Amino acid sequence: MPGDLTKSAGRHISPLRVVRRPVAAVILACGIIAVGAGAAGLAVASQTGRPAAPLGKPAFVPVPVGRQAPVPLPSARRVARPIALVIPAIGVSTPLVRLGLTATGALQVPSSTSVAGWYTGSARPGAIGSAVIAGHIDSVSGPGVFFRLRLMHPGQRVYVRRANGSLAVFEVTAVHSYLKTRFPTEAVYGPQPDAQLRLVTCGGTFDYATGHYLSNVIVYATLVQ
Numbered sequence: 001m002p003g004d005l006t007k008s009a010g011r012h013i014s015p016l017r018v019v020r021r022p023v024a025a026v027i028l029a030c031g032i033i034a035v036g037a038g039a040a041g042l043a044v045a046s047q048t049g050r051p052a053a054p055l056g057k058p059a060f061v062p063v064p065v066g067r068q069a070p071v072p073l074p075s076a077r078r079v080a081r082p083i084a085l086v087i088p089a090i091g092v093s094t095p096l097v098r099l100g101l102t103a104t105g106a107l108q109v110p111s112s113t114s115v116a117g118w119y120t121g122s123a124r125p126g127a128i129g130s131a132v133i134a135g136h137i138d139s140v141s142g143p144g145v146f147f148r149l150r151l152m153h154p155g156q157r158v159y160v161r162r163a164n165g166s167l168a169v170f171e172v173t174a175v176h177s178y179l180k181t182r183f184p185t186e187a188v189y190g191p192q193p194d195a196q197l198r199l200v201t202c203g204g205t206f207d208y209a210t211g212h213y214l215s216n217v218i219v220y221a222t223l224v225q
Contacts, residue, residue, distance in 0.1 A: 079127045080162035082118050089156040090148035092116075096133065096160075110136070113144040116199075123195070125160040126168035126223055130189060130196045137201045137213070146201035150177065150217045158197060158221050170197045170221035177204050177215045188218060195223035 086093050097110050099117040110117045116135035123129030136144030152175050160168040178184055188198050197220075204215025 079124045079168075080164035080166060082125045082131070082133075082160045082168070083163050084161040085116050085133060086159040086161070087152070087156075088159075089153075090151055092145060092148075094135075094145050099134070113139045113141075116145050122189075124162075125170075125197055126162070126166075126195050128192070128195055130192050130198050131160075132188065132198045132200065134200045137203060137217075144201075146199065146217075149199060149201050149219060150175070150203050152219050157224075158199070158219075160197070168195070169224045171224050172219055172221045174220040175217070176220075177217050179204070179215050183216060184218070187220070197221040197223075 081098075082096050084093070084095050094115050097115055097117045099110070099119045101121065113136040116133050118125070119132045119134065122132040125131040125133075135146035135149070137146055137149075138144045152172055154172050154174060156172045158170040158172065160170070162168060176184075188200070199219040199221070201217050202213040202215070203217035204213055206213055
């Protein structure tokens with residue numbers, strides 16, 4: 001991986017856990033997303049040694065309007081690629097960048113803390129399997145796109161707009177925080193019998209001594225039937 005991404009000026013950087021599958025090596029990142037091969041969980045480093053300041057109320061984001069995509073049959077192979085993510089409950093409305101792998105097997109880093117990214121090696125949102133979307137929690141300049149992810153609750157909706165204009169609508173089933181040393185690899189990346197979504201960022205306690213968050217926040221969601 002070119003350079004030491006954990007020391008990029010003015011950003012919280014997150015080396016990510018590597019998950020190797022028969023088809024692809026999956027590495028997920030959060031905070032300002034950066035990856036370190038072999039890292040367990042995520043670690044967010046700060047040049048300032050402090051987390052971002054708390055936010056006020058989330059911006060109002062209306063529920064998107066559009067044709068809801070049908071639930072895919074087990075035999076379905078492809079759905080349209082995702083282009084945007086909307087989470088009204090926490091004021092998120094963001095385009096989705098496409099995250100691939102670098103030559104070293106690391107997840108590519110989004111160019112901005114204000115956008116989330118879909119890992120192209122995971123399922124497309126709405127297809128059978130787990131679609132993985134990662135976003136930054138913050139940077140030294142302020143909160144990132146997934147700063148409020150930890151505040152979500154079961155029953156809330158997540159909307160993914162796709163290139164053909166359809167919406168994949170997911171319902172949150174669980175929100176958990178895990179220590180990086182206990183990253184739930186199978187729950188995030190393991191095979192699923194239906195269409196699932198995983199939203200991932202950093203969180204938990206911020207260690208001022210090291211400039212790292214100690215945990216990962218993961219939102220689990222299922223395609224609405």
